Amino acid sequence: MSRHDAIARAARHYDEGGFLSVLQDAVARQTESQTSGQLPKLKAYLADFLVPRIAPLGFTSRILDNPDGVHGPFLIAERHEGDALPTVLIYGHGDTVRGYPEQWREGLAPWTITIEGERWYGRGTADNKGQHILNLGALAAVMAAREGRLGFNTKLLIEMGEESGSPGLRDLCRAEAEALKADVLIASDGPRVSAERPTVFLGSRGGYTFEMLLDLREGSHHSGNWGGLLRNPGTVLANAIATLVDGRGKILLDALRPPAIPDNVRAALADIAVGTDPTAPAIDADWGEPGLSAAERVFGWNTLEVLAFKTGDPDGPLNAVPPTAKATLQLRFVVGTDWEGILPALRAHLDAHGYPMVEVRAARTEVFRATRLPVEDPWVDWVLASIAESTGKRPALLPNLGGSLPNDAFSEILGLPTLWVPHSYPACLQHGPDEHLLGPPSREALMLMAGLYWDLAETGPAVLARREALKGA
Numbered sequence: 001m002s003r004h005d006a007i008a009r010a011a012r013h014y015d016e017g018g019f020l021s022v023l024q025d026a027v028a029r030q031t032e033s034q035t036s037g038q039l040p041k042l043k044a045y046l047a048d049f050l051v052p053r054i055a056p057l058g059f060t061s062r063i064l065d066n067p068d069g070v071h072g073p074f075l076i077a078e079r080h081e082g083d084a085l086p087t088v089l090i091y092g093h094g095d096t097v098r099g100y101p102e103q104w105r106e107g108l109a110p111w112t113i114t115i116e117g118e119r120w121y122g123r124g125t126a127d128n129k130g131q132h133i134l135n136l137g138a139l140a141a142v143m144a145a146r147e148g149r150l151g152f153n154t155k156l157l158i159e160m161g162e163e164s165g166s167p168g169l170r171d172l173c174r175a176e177a178e179a180l181k182a183d184v185l186i187a188s189d190g191p192r193v194s195a196e197r198p199t200v201f202l203g204s205r206g207g208y209t210f211e212m213l214l215d216l217r218e219g220s221h222h223s224g225n226w227g228g229l230l231r232n233p234g235t236v237l238a239n240a241i242a243t244l245v246d247g248r249g250k251i252l253l254d255a256l257r258p259p260a261i262p263d264n265v266r267a268a269l270a271d272i273a274v275g276t277d278p279t280a281p282a283i284d285a286d287w288g289e290p291g292l293s294a295a296e297r298v299f300g301w302n303t304l305e306v307l308a309f310k311t312g313d314p315d316g317p318l319n320a321v322p323p324t325a326k327a328t329l330q331l332r333f334v335v336g337t338d339w340e341g342i343l344p345a346l347r348a349h350l351d352a353h354g355y356p357m358v359e360v361r362a363a364r365t366e367v368f369r370a371t372r373l374p375v376e377d378p379w380v381d382w383v384l385a386s387i388a389e390s391t392g393k394r395p396a397l398l399p400n401l402g403g404s405l406p407n408d409a410f411s412e413i414l415g416l417p418t419l420w421v422p423h424s425y426p427a428c429l430q431h432g433p434d435e436h437l438l439g440p441p442s443r444e445a446l447m448l449m450a451g452l453y454w455d456l457a458e459t460g461p462a463v464l465a466r467r468e469a470l471k472g473a
Contacts, residue, residue, distance in 0.1 A: 001146060007141075007450045018137065019134065024113050025049065028112065031124070033071070033096070045160065054156065057143060059154075061077040067172055076180065077155070081153055085153050087154070087181070088152055088154055089156075089157060089184070089416065091157045093128045108121045108434060121435065138450040142454050183416075185418045187419075187420055190204075194276050195425040196393075198391055198393055200395055200398070200419060200421055201401045202397075203401070205404055206337065211362075213358070234312065236355065237327055237358065243349065244349070249289075253346075255345030258334045258336050261300040272398065274294040299401070302333045302334060334372070335400070339367060369407075371411045382463045387421070390448040423437075
């Protein structure tokens with residue numbers, strides 16, 4: 001059996017409907033981690049769906065309650081072939097955002113896969129059920145091609161709370177560090193740079209969400225009688241936000257801005273095109289940090305976004321000065337940003353600019369940290385070469401994803417080099433209605449992941465030796 005045979009088997013898994021059948025079962029399971037009372041369904045995804053499917057591959061599994069005692073559980077599974085072999089950790093999440101069935105367009109539903117052309121609609125198809133099921137399918141193809149062996153050891157970690165900020169994941173990684181010990185993380189989440197171009201990213205931007213609030217008085221007051229005499233909290237809050245980010249999206253507060261983009265990161269982003277898919281929104285060329293390319297703005301810089309803003313009743317406005325206003329903002333940040341200093345910096349800045357009445361507080365307890373594996377790491381050339389051989393395409397290399405992932409649990413706590421190979425695409429609508437996965441990139445993903453797993457057995461030991469040599473140099 002050969003590498004070619006493993007890839008062909010992976011393609012047949014798609015062509016003969018195997019992948020679709022498994023994905024249909026997964027999507028039918030309503031695993032919304034952002035909705036209360038879902039723990040039985042979250043656990044059932046692991047116990048009733050995943051564990052029976054990986055047992056025939058030789059995995060031994062454990063389901064662990066969340067260390068926080070509140071949120072979704074975890075699956076840790078292991079398949080061991082030999083102490084001298086490389087060990088890979090595979091990660092994914094089986095939870096989804098809310099289904100919002102009333103928001104999907106006619107003919108579509110979140111918990112049933114509907115195929116229209118190349119699009120496979122359903123909640124979790126792209127984020128993340130489809131992606132980790134693709135990887136497991138590729139793993140099975142390689143095992144079949146090697147007649148029951150892989151040539152490396154495999155550990156699998158599936159969480160059921162990523163869409164709620166991965167609560168408990170870091171504590172679990174600390175407590176289970178020995179069980180999760182590996183040589184490299186190879187995982188899939190997030191989008192490619194485009195549907196047609198295979199992509200690798202080495203980390204992710206961090207995400208810090210905070211609220212700005214004003215509560216100036218009891219009740220609303222007539223805008224004709226009291227307008228001009230009473231502070232309008234909407235006006236105050238809008239102007240307070242304008243001291244943080246200007247009308248063209250440039251961040252004004254130095255504490256929220258990153259260091260200069262490193263030369264190696266800028267070089268990696270030089271051939272990255274953003275927003276090229278036909279269904280992607282048109283990019284505003286004059287938005288964001290001046291002087292940066294579109295790719296640098298998304299993957300090499302920080303962004304501050306107003307996620308929500310409310311004062312009064314937008315759906316039924318009164319002729320009155322409202323008493324309160326609230327905004328939720330989010331900073332997406334790259335490596336080098338002092339995220340722990342964000343709240344103190346905001347407080348000092350607002351006070352200095354005449355807004356002591358604006359309260360600022362963290363909106364979430366969990367924070368996604370920024371991470372980035374150095375582009376010079378030997379694993380990077382290895383993964384790029386493998387994907388190029390399998391697909392005949394030059395893969396895109398992103399030093400980090402524009403979005404946020406719990407990658408710090410793996411890179412910082414477990415100390416792993418991290419390779420992410422996403423199988424979705426930018427316009428997949430993964431957190432809104434009409435989420436979908438594309439068929440052709442999914443078939444290609446099965447094939448390229450089979451190539452990766454084949455190469456891990458063949459050339460993975462040489463990569464490990466190279467890394468050790470560099471450490472000693």
